[in-house]
Amino acid sequence: xxxxxxxxxxxxxxxxxxxxxxxxxxxxxxxxxxxxxxxxxxxxxxxxxxxxxxxxxxxxxxxxxxxxxxxxxxxxxxxxxxxxxxxxxxxxxxxxxxxxxxxxxxxxxxxxxxxxxxxxxxxxxxxxxxxxxxxxxxxxxxxxxxxxxxxxxxxxxxxxxxxxxxxxxxxxxxxxxxxxxxxxxxxxxxxxxxxxxxxxxxxxxxxxxxxxxxxxxxxxxxx
Amino acid sequence: xxxxxxxxxxxxxxxxxxxxxxxxxxxxxxxxxxxxxxxxxxxxxxxxxxxxxxxxxxxxxxxxxxxxxxxxxxxxxxxxxxxxxxxxxxxxxxxxxxxxxxxxxxxxxxxxxxxxxxxxxxxxxxxxxxxxxxxxxxxxxxxxxxxxxxxxxxxxxxxxxxxxxxxxxxxxxxxxxxxxxxxxxxxxxxxxxxxxxxxxxxxxxxxxxxxxxxxxxxxxxxxxxxxxxxxxxxx
Numbered sequence: 001x002x003x004x005x006x007x008x009x010x011x012x013x014x015x016x017x018x019x020x021x022x023x024x025x026x027x028x029x030x031x032x033x034x035x036x037x038x039x040x041x042x043x044x045x046x047x048x049x050x051x052x053x054x055x056x057x058x059x060x061x062x063x064x065x066x067x068x069x070x071x072x073x074x075x076x077x078x079x080x081x082x083x084x085x086x087x088x089x090x091x092x093x094x095x096x097x098x099x100x101x102x103x104x105x106x107x108x109x110x111x112x113x114x115x116x117x118x119x120x121x122x123x124x125x126x127x128x129x130x131x132x133x134x135x136x137x138x139x140x141x142x143x144x145x146x147x148x149x150x151x152x153x154x155x156x157x158x159x160x161x162x163x164x165x166x167x168x169x170x171x172x173x174x175x176x177x178x179x180x181x182x183x184x185x186x187x188x189x190x191x192x193x194x195x196x197x198x199x200x201x202x203x204x205x206x207x208x209x210x211x212x213x214x215x216x217x218x219x220x221x222x223x
Numbered sequence: 224x225x226x227x228x229x230x231x232x233x234x235x236x237x238x239x240x241x242x243x244x245x246x247x248x249x250x251x252x253x254x255x256x257x258x259x260x261x262x263x264x265x266x267x268x269x270x271x272x273x274x275x276x277x278x279x280x281x282x283x284x285x286x287x288x289x290x291x292x293x294x295x296x297x298x299x300x301x302x303x304x305x306x307x308x309x310x311x312x313x314x315x316x317x318x319x320x321x322x323x324x325x326x327x328x329x330x331x332x333x334x335x336x337x338x339x340x341x342x343x344x345x346x347x348x349x350x351x352x353x354x355x356x357x358x359x360x361x362x363x364x365x366x367x368x369x370x371x372x373x374x375x376x377x378x379x380x381x382x383x384x385x386x387x388x389x390x391x392x393x394x395x396x397x398x399x400x401x402x403x404x405x406x407x408x409x410x411x412x413x414x415x416x417x418x419x420x421x422x423x424x425x426x427x428x429x430x431x432x433x434x435x436x437x438x439x440x441x442x443x444x445x446x447x448x449x450x451x452x453x454x455x456x457x458x
Contacts, residue, residue, distance in 0.1 A: 044356065049356050065362075067359070069357055072357065073358075075354070075374070076377070086362065128357065132361075
């Protein structure tokens with residue numbers, strides 16, 4: 001579906017340098033690495049939010065993309081209004097039922113009239129995920145989507161992500177610090193170090209028998 | 224000095240209590256001018272400030288610098304410029320607006336719009352930085368993002384309007400030049416204060432000043448209630 005070959009520099013520092021990374025529909029990719037390894041930069045460039053030097057080639061056309069950044073933002077309005085943002089008046093009427101259902105799935109149904117600024121960090125993440133799933137995305141990019149959630153909320157969120165995946169079969173790219181989450185969700189793992197792909201392959205192989213010392217060290221520290 | 228101040232307060236309350244017709248007329252003209260000029264400045268200045276706040280383009284810093292410099296436009300200089308433009312020999316002389324409330328409004332809009340735009344940009348820019356990635360990830364266009372950024376800063380907008388109104392009601396240089404301080408037509412609170420000072424009627428001048436401040440106080444009370452209401456409604 002999409003192949004990315006880009007570099008990104010901030011001043012003299014190269015934060016990302018990847019070549020020929022492919023993402024296909026019907027696959028879930030976990031992008032992992034230590035802080036500053038380029039994971040969020042890769043996610044943002046793939047989402048088109050920031051530009052890098054290089055090219056992003058789409059097999060057919062640019063896919064319908066949903067992007068959840070690392071720091072989720074809740075707009076100063078009710079949860080329902082947050083869910084319906086960007087839609088025309090006519091679309092809003094039809095979308096309202098879907099919005100209610102998604103809020104319920106994420107355990108936010110009772111707070112639908114509450115101002116989203118009052119949400120906790122974990123609740124904001126749930127809202128951001130729910131908001132993304134209002135659209136039928138072909139490429140879904142989630143940067144640490146469950147970082148601030150408790151264990152129960154993570155389980156619920158992952159179930160909803162998988163339900164979405166099973167229904168639409170998009171390419172899902174999840175940036176995560178958690179090898180356990182990668183094991184649960186991902187088909188493939190991409191491990192970045194200092195902006196470069198250190199190792200990649202099927203999640204089962206890469207996480208069970210990592211070839212790279214850096215990945216081994218990462219897995220021993222992060223479980 | 225204190226006797227003048229005391230006399231001023233007594234005079235102020237006496238004037239308000241007796242329902243002085245001339246005072247009422249001056250206050251009405253002042254409010255007509257201030258409400259219009261502050262509203263027009265908001266209508267023009269908020270979109271400009273919001274768009275500059277969310278746009279990222281080469282030379283943006285220079286635009287922001289110019290905008291903030293224009294916040295310090297000298298009122299008398301603006302008055303003279305507007306006078307030259309709208310006087311009988313000026314390019315807009317045929318409109319016949321000299322010494323009218325409309326021209327006073329035009330002069331004040333020129334003065335206050337950069338202030339509104341500057342305050343809006345200062346409020347919107349950090350709000351935009353916080354929401355940028357999320358909004359871009361949702362595929363929202365720049366205009367929608369600017370609207371959302373303004374929504375994030377609505378409490379600051381109330382304060383911006385208060386400042387715009389206060390600047391308008393306290394301004395004397397430009398309105399004196401283009402309005403002429405004509406009795407029953409363009410005399411407003413500040414030009415009346417200046418006139419009474421020039422006539423040596425300090426107590427009356429101070430009294431008018433006190434009344435002006437009470438008007439501004441009343442507006443601030445309403446604005447505070449509005450802000451509190453907004454916060455309560457948003458839970």
